[in-house]
Amino acid sequence: MNLFDVYPINEVTIVKAKGSYVWDDKGDQYLDLYGGHAVISIGHTHPHWVKRIEEQLEKIAFYSNSIKIPLQNQLAEKLGKVSGKEEYQLFLCNSGAEANENALKLASFHTGRKKVIAFSKSFHGRTALAVAVTDNKNYTAPVNETENVIFLPFNDEDALEACFKKEGKEIAAVIIEGIQGVGGINVADDSFLRSIRSNCDKYGAVYIADSVQCGYGRSGKFFSHDFAGVSADIYSMAKGMGNGFPVAGIIIAPHIKAKHFQLGTTFGGNHLACAAALAVLEIIEEEKLMGNAVMTGKYLKDQLEAIPELKNVRGRGLMIGFDVPDELKDLKKNLLWNQKIFTGEAKPNVIRLLPSLALKKKDAEQFIDAIKEEIAALTSTTTE
Numbered sequence: 001m002n003l004f005d006v007y008p009i010n011e012v013t014i015v016k017a018k019g020s021y022v023w024d025d026k027g028d029q030y031l032d033l034y035g036g037h038a039v040i041s042i043g044h045t046h047p048h049w050v051k052r053i054e055e056q057l058e059k060i061a062f063y064s065n066s067i068k069i070p071l072q073n074q075l076a077e078k079l080g081k082v083s084g085k086e087e088y089q090l091f092l093c094n095s096g097a098e099a100n101e102n103a104l105k106l107a108s109f110h111t112g113r114k115k116v117i118a119f120s121k122s123f124h125g126r127t128a129l130a131v132a133v134t135d136n137k138n139y140t141a142p143v144n145e146t147e148n149v150i151f152l153p154f155n156d157e158d159a160l161e162a163c164f165k166k167e168g169k170e171i172a173a174v175i176i177e178g179i180q181g182v183g184g185i186n187v188a189d190d191s192f193l194r195s196i197r198s199n200c201d202k203y204g205a206v207y208i209a210d211s212v213q214c215g216y217g218r219s220g221k222f223f224s225h226d227f228a229g230v231s232a233d234i235y236s237m238a239k240g241m242g243n244g245f246p247v248a249g250i251i252i253a254p255h256i257k258a259k260h261f262q263l264g265t266t267f268g269g270n271h272l273a274c275a276a277a278l279a280v281l282e283i284i285e286e287e288k289l290m291g292n293a294v295m296t297g298k299y300l301k302d303q304l305e306a307i308p309e310l311k312n313v314r315g316r317g318l319m320i321g322f323d324v325p326d327e328l329k330d331l332k333k334n335l336l337w338n339q340k341i342f343t344g345e346a347k348p349n350v351i352r353l354l355p356s357l358a359l360k361k362k363d364a365e366q367f368i369d370a371i372k373e374e375i376a377a378l379t380s381t382t383t384e
């Protein structure tokens, strides 16, 4: 049997990982500034994370949600403490798309309404509702097409206001990434998020903060939406939550009440996933990783801003993007093959940095030296 060929693949096989480094099958070491697509939050194979999972595996890996699983309560308590949203309620699932799917469904149950506002360049996942609020027609199959989703321009307060004025009574939810990831590291303006909050309050809609990529401390705050100083009704999370162990969830404000069987899952919240997620939160807290994201992120951003060839350096914490001009279009590839550094990208010309939140200053320095060297090599060949 062959694999279903849905991804363009880099010709490299990673067999080992530690902290911010990975190694291929030939023994070559790579610096990982991609974090396996923003997934590695506390560093690859962190010893506490490995131990927590191993110990749990010896006891029990899975039983269904029909029984008490105290690890889920422990996780909810810890998540409340670390995120500062102690009064919220936790529903656990398995992936970012599933988290958003449940968030949107819950908003519709809660309001009894059908319409959702989403934004240009958004990415919320590939399941039915999540892809319907994703602004990329290539991912939307005919069966996903719906008239229930209204796309508005990102960061356009007037358009948002006008839409609510016209259809406010029909809007179930507004869904927005605090920093768009796949869309190219676009930061939602604080005032825009505040305007979403006030419109949702005025018209009775649910504010959903997609924190799948920009959450879990990556921005330097637990949720990047927190920079706006207002709370969302539902936050979705995944990627960094398990540091590579598949676990996801939504946290739900207290005024939204649970009803039996409206949401559900077989695997979500299993013992092993909870152990992995608890280990992540323990390390985020113990090693002060949000502080490190602020500090190392600032260093990286300052250094990148000082490189004249790179345009529009943006982002928060350790979620950074910049535009690469046409003559440097091979930069990402050259960083990988010449410098052995993984970075992320966003089409057509953005390099994204999504490293572990434990990235050390010396690793950031190595990257800055490497990128300067590759830019110099590329500009000298284009001017020759």
Ligand SMILES: Cc1ncc(COP(=O)(O)O)c(C=O)c1O
Pocket: 095, 096, 097, 098, 100, 123, 124, 125, 126, 177, 181, 182, 210, 211, 212, 213, 214, 238, 239
């Ligand atoms: C902002 C955002 N939401 C949702 C998703 C979907 O997550 P998953 O791939 O775990 O379904 C992603 C994945 O990249 C994402 O970046």
